[in-house]
Amino acid sequence: MKTMHRAGLALVLAACAMPALAQESEQEMRPYVSGGYTYTFEDSDRNSDNGNGWFVGVGKAINQYWGWELSGSWDQFDKDGAANPNNWRQYGAKLDGMFFYSRDRKFSPYVGIGVGGMRSELKNTGDKSTDPFVDAGVGFFKYFGDSNYGLRADVRYRWLDANDVPGSNSFGEPVVKIGLVAALGPKPVSAAETVKDSDGDGVPDDADLCPGTPKGVKVDAKGCPMDSDGDGVPDGIDQCPGTPPGVAVDDKGCPTTLGSGRFKITGTGADLRFEDVHFAFDKSDLTDYSKQMLDDAANVINKVSEQYPSLKVDISGHTDSVGTEGYNQGLSERRANAVKEYLLRKGVEAGRLSTYAYGESKPVATNDTEEGRAQNRRAETRTRGE
Numbered sequence: 001m002k003t004m005h006r007a008g009l010a011l012v013l014a015a016c017a018m019p020a021l022a023q024e025s026e027q028e029m030r031p032y033v034s035g036g037y038t039y040t041f042e043d044s045d046r047n048s049d050n051g052n053g054w055f056v057g058v059g060k061a062i063n064q065y066w067g068w069e070l071s072g073s074w075d076q077f078d079k080d081g082a083a084n085p086n087n088w089r090q091y092g093a094k095l096d097g098m099f100f101y102s103r104d105r106k107f108s109p110y111v112g113i114g115v116g117g118m119r120s121e122l123k124n125t126g127d128k129s130t131d132p133f134v135d136a137g138v139g140f141f142k143y144f145g146d147s148n149y150g151l152r153a154d155v156r157y158r159w160l161d162a163n164d165v166p167g168s169n170s171f172g173e174p175v176v177k178i179g180l181v182a183a184l185g186p187k188p189v190s191a192a193e194t195v196k197d198s199d200g201d202g203v204p205d206d207a208d209l210c211p212g213t214p215k216g217v218k219v220d221a222k223g224c225p226m227d228s229d230g231d232g233v234p235d236g237i238d239q240c241p242g243t244p245p246g247v248a249v250d251d252k253g254c255p256t257t258l259g260s261g262r263f264k265i266t267g268t269g270a271d272l273r274f275e276d277v278h279f280a281f282d283k284s285d286l287t288d289y290s291k292q293m294l295d296d297a298a299n300v301i302n303k304v305s306e307q308y309p310s311l312k313v314d315i316s317g318h319t320d321s322v323g324t325e326g327y328n329q330g331l332s333e334r335r336a337n338a339v340k341e342y343l344l345r346k347g348v349e350a351g352r353l354s355t356y357a358y359g360e361s362k363p364v365a366t367n368d369t370e371e372g373r374a375q376n377r378r379a380e381t382r383t384r385g386e
Contacts, residue, residue: 027103028143028183029061034152036179040075043171048077048086055177059096064103069096069112085124092118092133105150108141112154120162129164141181152181199223229253233268263293265300270308270385272300277339277379281322284334286342294339297381298346305352310386313348315339316356318363318380320373325359333357339379 033056040051057071073092079085094116101109113136121128139154154177162168196205199212201219208223217236218226225234229243233253240254253268264275274297277290286294305311317336319328336355344350365372 026105027064028105028108028141029064029103030183030185030187031058031060032141032181032183033058034179034181036152036177038073038075039176040077040158041174041176042077043173045169045171046077046086046088048079048088051075051077051088051090051173053090055179059098061103065100067098067100067110069098069114070094071096071114087123089121089123090118092116094133094135105143109138110140111138112136112156114156118160118162120160120165122165122168125166127165129162131161131164133158133160135159135175137175139177143181143183146187148183148187150181150183151178153178263296265297267383270304270311270383272304272383274300274381277335277381278374279335279377279379281320281373281377282331284331284338286338291342294342294381295346298343298348301343301348301352301383304383305349308385311352312354312384312386313343313352314354314356314380314382314384315343316358316362316380318358318376318378319360320376321360321363321367322373329357329359332359335377335379339381343381 035056036054038051038053038055040053042048042050053073053075055071055073057069059067059069061067071094073090073094075088075090075092077086077088077090079087094114096112096114098110098112101111113134115132115134117130118133119128119130135156135158137154137156139152141150141152143150156175156177158171158173158175160171160173162171197203197208198205199208200215201208201213201217201223203219203221203223205211210219210222210224213219213223213225217234220226225236227233227238228235229238229241235241238253240252243253266273275293277286277293279285280287301311301313315336317332317334317339319332319335321328323331333355336357340353340355343353360367360376363372363376364378365375367373367376
């Protein structure tokens with residue numbers, strides 16, 4: 001038995017000399033509860049068999065390396081059929097200080113030193129004693145995958161001062177514990193999971209309006225390629241930076257020769273937006289200005305369709321909020337059709353034209369003022385490639 005005691009002491013000393021392990025990224029530092037089985041290799045002075053019992057405890061991390069644990073235990077040492085056998089019962093409580101070499105959920109080894117008190121009862125004689133004890137040793141936690149539960153094992157060498165029990169001395173005994181551990185509370189989300197930036201542009205995915213930006217492209221706060229002059233062409237491929245607002249540009253960001261230059265045309269390539277057509281209150285008639293603007297638009301559409309044979313033209317009608325919703329829906333449809341019919345007369349192919357009626361549902365300005373209502377009485381004309 002003395003050999004076993006020396007082996008337990010050697011194990012404690014070896015743990016203190018163990019080199020620190022590399023810290024893993026997925027660490028476990030939540031509070032926990034644990035419990036399980038204990039086996040004590042009895043000191044020969046007990047004159048009993050080895051002890052069996054159980055333990056239960058709670059613990060909490062102080063920082064990445066240090067933690068504490070408060071635990072209770074119960075053990076019994078029985079021996080029958082021998083001369084003057086002793087049967088012991090022990091009830092203990094202790095506080096541990098624990099140094100973790102790693103907090104990795106897969107394997108968290110530690111060194112522990114505990115101090116506490118033990119109630120010892122010698123059942124043969126009825127003698128009882130409450131005495132201090134100290135133990136030291138090594139152990140580990142190992143969690144099962146991503147669950148909150150894991151395996152816990154611990155080997156200690158315990159020194160117990162039991163001199164108050166007649167005929168007994170201080171006991172030195174190796175104690176093995178094995179059981180389960182359960183982490184308490186929700187699993188913390190790692191920084192990598194909290195802030196994910198799939199395209200590496202510096203804007204988190206949950207705020208990135210332009211995911212998949214090529215590596216190295218400068219982006220704005222929304223994660224979209226920088227477009228300093230607002231012409232729709234990112235700075236990285238814009239060969240004509242500084243284009244004035246409202247000027248139509250080509251795919252390279254340079255001003256195009258589309259239209260007469262009298263009317264506002266914005267966009268690039270096949271994706272163009274023409275100046276809005278505005279209407280008088282409760283009217284769907286085109287003004288002279290609107291007709292001149294649509295003349296220009298028809299020329300641009302026919303020219304662009306030569307480069308983009310599948311070009312489509314979307315015309316949407318809108319109203320202010322005066323009147324019933326149903327009436328305004330019909331009025332917006334008449335306004336969209338008025339623009340469509342005019343473009344047809346100017347040579348735009350019917351197969352390219354589509355109309356949409358939105359009534360009062362998509363205002364671009366407040367309906368609380370006459371100026372705002374005038375802006376909302378409109379038809380929008382856009383082109384797109386397919």
